[in-house]
Amino acid sequence: MTNSARWVLLSGLFVASGLLPTPAQNDPPTIYVVEGACPYEGCKYGEWRAEKPVIVREQQDTSSNVVCVLHKGDGVLALGGVVMTRPGVARVLRNKDDFKEGERFLIYTYEGEGVVKIWYQGQMSEIDTLTLCNAQCINGIECYRWMEDPPDCWAIVEKHPESSWWVRVKGANGAEGWCLNDYAFCEVHGYDACPP
Structure with missing residues (x-):
C-alpha cells in the first residue's frame, strides 16, 4: 500500500471515528463573500474622489474603530474591495x-x-x-x-439580495482602512468618471 493510499484510509477512519470533523454539508452560504469585487460594469479601482463624507474604519465592520473621516472632494486611492451578500x-x-x-x-x-x-x-x-x-x-x-x-x-x-461593498482605501495622508461604499465615491478616471 502506498503512503498516499494509507493517508486516505487513515483519514477516512479518523473521520468515521469522529476524531476529525466531517466535510461540511452542501448548504448554501448565509453570506457570500467575493474578494476583489468591483460590483458594477465598468468599475475599476484606482483614483477615486469622495462625493460626500465617508467614515474609514480599521475593519469591514460598521462598529470597527474609525481610522479617519473623508470629506466631500477628498481624493483616495481605492486599493480593492469585498462584496458581502445575503441571498x-x-x-x-x-x-x-x-x-x-x-x-x-x-x-x-x-x-x-x-x-x-x-x-x-x-x-x-x-x-x-x-x-x-x-x-x-x-x-x-x-x-x-x-x-x-x-x-x-x-x-x-x-x-x-442584500449586498454591502467594502472598499480598502488609502488617503492622501497615508492612512488606510475600509469604508462601506454606498455611492460615496466616483472614479477620477474610468468608465463612470467623476463629473467635472
Whole structure:
C-alpha cells in the first residue's frame, strides 16, 4: 500500500471515528463573500474622489474603530474591495430546463451582462436575469427602476439580495482602512468618471 493510499484510509477512519470533523454539508452560504469585487460594469479601482463624507474604519465592520473621516472632494486611492451578500429568493413560475414550477432558489451576486450567481440543487451556478420577473434590484446594491418584467418570465424574485461593498482605501495622508461604499465615491478616471 502506498503512503498516499494509507493517508486516505487513515483519514477516512479518523473521520468515521469522529476524531476529525466531517466535510461540511452542501448548504448554501448565509453570506457570500467575493474578494476583489468591483460590483458594477465598468468599475475599476484606482483614483477615486469622495462625493460626500465617508467614515474609514480599521475593519469591514460598521462598529470597527474609525481610522479617519473623508470629506466631500477628498481624493483616495481605492486599493480593492469585498462584496458581502445575503441571498435573495426566487420562485419558479413555470418549468424551465432543470427548474420545476414551485421550486425556489437563492440569488447571490450580479456577475455582469445580466448574469447572476445562484444556489440551486445544492450547488452554485449562473443564470440570465433577463427572463426573471421583479429583478430590478437583483444586484443587491443598485435598483434599475426602468426595467420592466419580460413577458416570458419563468421565475419571480420574491426577496432581493442584500449586498454591502467594502472598499480598502488609502488617503492622501497615508492612512488606510475600509469604508462601506454606498455611492460615496466616483472614479477620477474610468468608465463612470467623476463629473467635472
